[in-house]
Amino acid sequence: MDLPKGFLFSALSAGIKKESRLDLALIYSEVPARAAGVFTTNKIKAAPVILAEERLLSNKLQAILINSGNANACTGEEGLIAARETAAYVAKNLRISENLVITSSTGVIGIPLPKDKIINKIPFLVASLSPDGLSQVAEAILTTDTFKKVYAKRINIKGKEVTILAVAKGAGMIAPNMATMLAFALTDINIEKESLKEALKKAVSQTFNRITVDGDTSTNDSVIIMANSLAKNEMISYKDKEYKIFYEALEEIFDKLSFMIVKDGEGATKVVDIIVTGAKDEVQALKASKTVANSLLVKTALFGEDPNWGRIMAALGRSDIQIDPSRISISFDDIEIVSQGKGCGEKAEKKAHLVMKKDYFKIKINLNIGKAVSLIRTCDLTYDYVKINAEYRT
Template sequence: MPVKGFQFSAVEAAIKKPGRLDLALIFSQTPARVAAVFTTNKVKAAPVLISQQRAKDGICRAVLVNSGNANACTGEQGMRDALTCGRKTAEALGLPDEELLIASTGVIGQTLPMDRFRAGIEPLVDGLSGGTIENVADAIMTTDSFAKLETRSGAAGGVPYTITGIAKGAGMIQPNMATMLAFLVTDADVEPAFLDRAFKEAVDGSFNAITVDGDTSTNDTALIMANGAAANPLITAGTPEGERFVALLHDVLLSLAKLIVKDGEGATKFVEIRVQGAADHADAKQAALAVANSLLVKTAFFGQDANWGRIIAAVGYSGCEMDQGKVRISFDDVLMVQDGIFTGGDAEAAGTEVLKQKEFTVTIDLRIGSGAATVYTSDLTYDYVRINADYRT
């Protein structure tokens, strides 16, 4: 079911390679509540700094996004250019500047081609009547091999509503809110404080639980716009409708996050790293990320080498509390390590078969507490090096 009250547009402004959409617009026909999270990198792109400030007001009518140029590390010129792009677009839409958020993704350190931006704004706004969210999903891609879009439907007080989200990302992925952008729109009417809290919690369990290469971008942005066009009774915390909204929101975000990992630059494996029995959740996540980001572990996944030693070593240096004599490690349902000791040659052969699959789970049971966390990662391949070795050429 389409999301009510939103319009979309995308054009080719020649910001990146010819023949590809690269400038996009999301527009709410009525004022929308907004919740957003941004990169924790201390180096932040100009559009992030602008949108961070504007999102604090909690109202957003439009999002302008480009790919092919991050407008990061471009100094005062970059800030002026971002503000100019936003102002020109807001004027064309008849909006105050503050109701438009800006996002960019692409190469760091290059100033925006402003003549191309200016030329693209009029056709971008004119195209709102005929554009689709799929067009926007295509326009925000950089090294992505496919567009990422997820939709879920729910109801509040018997009134149906829809949540739709798009994302981009394949490399420079460990968001910490990677280069990652995500935009969600919903026609549900949601209480502002509840929307903000629910979105941030859902991001923590989705985009903050993935890694492709351990890099946190200068441009990471994830936001949701809720315009209430469904005309449902207000969704609030502590209600069945609120719980349902949270579940749907988390499902959309987690599905998008998994698609980012599956599209990891050059990736051939999608791996779920589960840590359980940790002292607490923080320890579990710390250990899971250490394993998920280990280059030796990721290359072993690529080589289909059941090298559990690299995994237990990564847990050991992660800084989490552990007793190596209690650790269990399994590949899917194959127990590789019991009480910190290899279970034998049969497990080696069975574990290798598991690693031949495109998707599998590594479970690490520390057996010292009740803390648990899951992180999603990919393998590290020759193609990842190739893609990133000539990214700017």
């Protein structure tokens, strides 16, 4: 894996999760980095989200302490104190200003953060920081995820080699507008702070905000970017042509991680892109694609590999957008199964059934009344989703 210069990583088990799994991680830049964040739209925000939003007003960051197994959400004033205290202890051990440290949490809501367990481990976490720790960090931030999600890309900016890397977690509670997902993008590029913020916001809107696992959004979603300038390129801003190179690389990385998150959706066996074209405007296109992507009847049909386009039509019909049923066409990859609002017959459905056996395919819906387009990436709804989420935590 290509690493950006000057970033160190460490992770260990602090006993927050059961069975000694890795659950506490630290990401550290050797120099203060320019930084930006995009956070959950849920009105109930976890304590670490509140703290991070506050600290990122300075656009500067040097370390992120991440725990899994406990969301530190709905924990009141004490939760906020716990986030501040653990961040302060990290700062003290790193000998940096506590304003340069944020925390990030994911896991169960409503249980007080076991802050003593965390504080006890911080000296060890700091002592073991190393460029080699990335893989352990990628593991420590997972909850019900089944695989690590890391992607990196190297680009050339004004003659200098620049590396962008991002690590993410996803699984359940994934919906447009992020849900329980955390992603940390780390780069050594030298970029003006407002341009960095702009790139992050746009890339998130095009990728992480266009995926859904179960339509639920969480209290903890965060995407953070740190850019520490150690690639020593001449500083770029959104006015430069190099900005486009940077932005495209960032979007590509987030797109790969988004795909991994849906692929690893709780119980998911398939990734399916719902592509709506021909909508009246962008808002309607988005509504249509979201309603289809979140319909339980569509998602169970994906699992059953049943090209049940009636369920897609019914979802479109209730999605509160302008439609003319007699103009709608629907294809599964290149197999058209609805033309001008009517089914194309059994033969087409048999072919579509074969498309659905793939672990990734596209459902293309043309409303044929306008020019707006939207894509939402979803997964199927399976027995395992129910199993994973119906467990009683004694």
